[in-house]
Amino acid sequence: MGESAGVLLTPSEIADLAGVTRGAVTNWRKRPSDPPFPDPAPESATKPLYDLEKVIAWLAETKPEIQIQRDGSQAALSHSLNALRGRVSTAVAGELALALCCAKKLSMEAADGNWRLIAAASTSQTVDVLRRISSDTATDPRWDDILSALDDVERETNGRLDTLPMAAMVSAVDGIDVDRLAVAADEVLRRGGGERGRAAGYGVGEHGIVNSRVSELLSNLASSTKGLVYDPACGIAEALIRTRTKCGGTVRLVGHDINARAIRFARMRSLLHELDAEFECGDVLHEDPDPDLRADTVVAEPPFGMDWSRSQNIADPRWVFGIPPANNSELAWLQHAIAHLKPNGSAYVVTSVAPLTARGSSASIRAELLRSGWIEAVILLPPKMLPHTTIPLALWVLRLADHASASNDVLLIDASESENPEAHALSWLDDCLTGSAAGAPPFELIKTLDLLADDAQLDPRRWVKTPGSDPKDVAARLADSQHVLENALATLLDHAVVPMPQGPSATPRLLTVKELVQLDVASIQNGRVKRDDLDERDAAALVTPNEVRDGLPVLDQLPIDAQPNLVGGRDERTRVGDVLVTTWNVVRAVVDKQGGRLIGNGVYRLRVDDKQCEPNYVARCLCGTWNERFKKGATIQRVDLRELEIPLIPLSEQARLVGALREIEQLARQAAAVAEAAAASATAILDAVRYDAPIGGDE
Structure with a gap:
C-alpha cells in the first residue's frame, strides 16, 4: 500500500505538511488558482478533509518552491485517523492505531509473517485477520490489549467493524519502520491531546499528555534512580516512559491507575518503547494494590481535588499522618507515596496549591508531615504547566530527614515566574540546599518550628522574600x-x-456621517476580514477593535501595492488618513497614519475628503459626548455610525x-x-x- 492511500488531512495538517501557516492554506482554498485547490472529501462537508495525494499533487504543480515535510509515515498515521471521523470516537480511533502498531511490533519480533497477512487483507477482512492471529498467539498475553481495542471498536460500531475504512491506517502503519513505531504512536496521542485538550485527548487525556511539561519535570527529578520507580497514578505512563529513557536500563517501572483504558495505553506504549514495566488497574486510594511495594523513587501527578470515600478505609495504615478530607484526595496521595518509599527513597508529587494552605484536617496532616521530617521542599510552579488549565501547581519533594527536629529547614521556592522549571528544578534543589543557588528563583530555608507556628502554611509566596x-x-x-x-x-x-x-x-453646520456620505465627502466600509483567512504578513496588518482602542501598532513591512484584494475585488486596504472606528459600548476612533492595513470584524473604515474634512478632527468629533445619545441596546450597547454628528x-x-x-x-x-x-x-x-x-x- 502507498503511504498516502486514502489519507485525509485537516487544513491544519496541510499547513504542517507544507510548512506554512493556517492562513496560507485558507488562502489557497479560497483564491482562484489553476488548477484549483482540491475539493474536500464528500463526507466532510461541515469540517472539511482533503485527500493527501491530491494535495501533494496540487502543491507540486502550483507551489513547486514548497518542500513537503516528509517524516517516514509517522504523521501519516495520525492523518489516517481522519477517515474514521464520525464513525467512532477519537478515543477508540487512537486505541485502534496503537493496537495496529503493537500488532506489527509483535509480529516482527516473532518473525511469523502475521503482519504481512494483516497488511494484505481487505478492509472488510482486517479485523477478522487480527482476531484470528490473536487467538493463534494466545500464549503471548501482550495480544490481549489488541483484542480489547478491537472489542471497543466493535461496541461503538454495533458489531460492524467491516464497515470501517481502515485501509489508510493499516497502510500508514505498514510504512513505518519497526524502531519508529513508538514515535508514530506517541504522535497520535500528542496530536489528539493538542487538538482536544487534556480532558478529551483520545479519551485518556485526563490520565496524561504526551510531551507534557509536568511529566518532563518528574522524569528529570527521577533521572538518577538506580532501582524501582513507581507511579501510583501513571495514566498512559508518560512520566515512567520518560524516566526510563533518561535512566537507561537501570530501573524497574511499576504503574497503577484507576482507568482501564489508560492502563491499556500504558502497556501498549511500553511494548512499543521496549520497556520492562508492570501495570495494574485499580482504585489505589480505596485499596492498596501492593502494600509491600517499596520504591527508590515515587513520581505522581494525581487528580486534583478528587472526592474519595474515606469512610471505606479509615483504618488503612497509609494514613499515619491523618485522615485526608473527603473532598480532597491530594494529601492522601502524598501519604500513599510515602508509604511506598524505601528508607532512603524520594517522592516527587505534583498537586494543586490548595493542600499547601487548606485549614482543618489538611493543616493537621501537614503539621505531622513536618514533625516527622518528611517534607524536604515545596516548589511553586508557573501557570500553564498543563495545557488545559491555569490552575497553579506545586511540587512536593518528600524525603525523610536523617533526624526529625523542629530545627530542620524546609526549602520553599517560588518558581511561579520561571520559564523552564522542568529543566532546572533538580539543580535548584541541590544548589539551594547547599547555599550555591546563584541562578535559582526566590527561595527561603524556613525552620520547621516557624512553619508549625503558622498553621503549617507551605505556600512559598508566604515565606519567600520578593525580589x-x-x-x-x-x-x-x-x-x-x-x-x-x-x-x-x-x-x-x-x-x-x-x-x-x-x-x-x-456657526458650525451639523452633519451626520450619513449626510457626509450622501454628499460624497465620506465613504464607509465595514470590516469583514478574519485572521484565519490571512497569511502571517497580512495578519500583522489586521486592525481589530482592540487596536482601535489601544492605538494602531507600527507596521514593520507595508504590504505590496500590487497584491490582489482579498474580498470581492474591493479595495480592502486602508490609506493614510483613513479614520478607523468601533461603535460597541464606547465609540472609539483613530486615524491611520501609515495605510496598508486590513479591516477586521467590528471595525469601520471612514474615508473623508481631506479637502473638506480634517481626519483627526472627524475622529475626535465621532467620540464627542453629544453622540452618546445614539446608543442602543440593553446589555451590549452600540451605535449606528451613520447617525453620528460632525459639527462642520x-x-x-x-x-x-x-x-x-x-x-x-x-x-x-x-x-x-x-x-x-x-x-x-x-x-x-x-x-x-x-x-x-x-x-x-x-x-
Whole structure:
C-alpha cells in the first residue's frame, strides 16, 4: 500500500505538511488558482478533509518552491485517523492505531509473517485477520490489549467493524519502520491531546499528555534512580516512559491507575518503547494494590481535588499522618507515596496549591508531615504547566530527614515566574540546599518550628522574600522614584499654561456621517476580514477593535501595492488618513497614519475628503459626548455610525482646533506621568518602612 492511500488531512495538517501557516492554506482554498485547490472529501462537508495525494499533487504543480515535510509515515498515521471521523470516537480511533502498531511490533519480533497477512487483507477482512492471529498467539498475553481495542471498536460500531475504512491506517502503519513505531504512536496521542485538550485527548487525556511539561519535570527529578520507580497514578505512563529513557536500563517501572483504558495505553506504549514495566488497574486510594511495594523513587501527578470515600478505609495504615478530607484526595496521595518509599527513597508529587494552605484536617496532616521530617521542599510552579488549565501547581519533594527536629529547614521556592522549571528544578534543589543557588528563583530555608507556628502554611509566596526587598535595593528604588517624580513635575510645570483655542468664525453646520456620505465627502466600509483567512504578513496588518482602542501598532513591512484584494475585488486596504472606528459600548476612533492595513470584524473604515474634512478632527468629533445619545441596546450597547454628528467648520479652523486639542492631550499625558511617579514614590516609601531602609534624613 502507498503511504498516502486514502489519507485525509485537516487544513491544519496541510499547513504542517507544507510548512506554512493556517492562513496560507485558507488562502489557497479560497483564491482562484489553476488548477484549483482540491475539493474536500464528500463526507466532510461541515469540517472539511482533503485527500493527501491530491494535495501533494496540487502543491507540486502550483507551489513547486514548497518542500513537503516528509517524516517516514509517522504523521501519516495520525492523518489516517481522519477517515474514521464520525464513525467512532477519537478515543477508540487512537486505541485502534496503537493496537495496529503493537500488532506489527509483535509480529516482527516473532518473525511469523502475521503482519504481512494483516497488511494484505481487505478492509472488510482486517479485523477478522487480527482476531484470528490473536487467538493463534494466545500464549503471548501482550495480544490481549489488541483484542480489547478491537472489542471497543466493535461496541461503538454495533458489531460492524467491516464497515470501517481502515485501509489508510493499516497502510500508514505498514510504512513505518519497526524502531519508529513508538514515535508514530506517541504522535497520535500528542496530536489528539493538542487538538482536544487534556480532558478529551483520545479519551485518556485526563490520565496524561504526551510531551507534557509536568511529566518532563518528574522524569528529570527521577533521572538518577538506580532501582524501582513507581507511579501510583501513571495514566498512559508518560512520566515512567520518560524516566526510563533518561535512566537507561537501570530501573524497574511499576504503574497503577484507576482507568482501564489508560492502563491499556500504558502497556501498549511500553511494548512499543521496549520497556520492562508492570501495570495494574485499580482504585489505589480505596485499596492498596501492593502494600509491600517499596520504591527508590515515587513520581505522581494525581487528580486534583478528587472526592474519595474515606469512610471505606479509615483504618488503612497509609494514613499515619491523618485522615485526608473527603473532598480532597491530594494529601492522601502524598501519604500513599510515602508509604511506598524505601528508607532512603524520594517522592516527587505534583498537586494543586490548595493542600499547601487548606485549614482543618489538611493543616493537621501537614503539621505531622513536618514533625516527622518528611517534607524536604515545596516548589511553586508557573501557570500553564498543563495545557488545559491555569490552575497553579506545586511540587512536593518528600524525603525523610536523617533526624526529625523542629530545627530542620524546609526549602520553599517560588518558581511561579520561571520559564523552564522542568529543566532546572533538580539543580535548584541541590544548589539551594547547599547555599550555591546563584541562578535559582526566590527561595527561603524556613525552620520547621516557624512553619508549625503558622498553621503549617507551605505556600512559598508566604515565606519567600520578593525580589528587591533587600534594604539597599529598597533605598535605591526610593531614590529613583523621587528623581522620576521631580523630573515629571518639572516637565508638567514647563507646560503649565492651558491653551485657549479660538472659536470658529461661523456657526458650525451639523452633519451626520450619513449626510457626509450622501454628499460624497465620506465613504464607509465595514470590516469583514478574519485572521484565519490571512497569511502571517497580512495578519500583522489586521486592525481589530482592540487596536482601535489601544492605538494602531507600527507596521514593520507595508504590504505590496500590487497584491490582489482579498474580498470581492474591493479595495480592502486602508490609506493614510483613513479614520478607523468601533461603535460597541464606547465609540472609539483613530486615524491611520501609515495605510496598508486590513479591516477586521467590528471595525469601520471612514474615508473623508481631506479637502473638506480634517481626519483627526472627524475622529475626535465621532467620540464627542453629544453622540452618546445614539446608543442602543440593553446589555451590549452600540451605535449606528451613520447617525453620528460632525459639527462642520472651515478646514483651517478644524486644523487649528486639532492642534489645540493635541496640546491639551499632551498636558494630560504629562499629568498622568506625575500621578504615576507619585504613586511609585509612595509605594517605595512604604516599602522602605517595611524593610527598614533609610528614608530622607535617616540615610
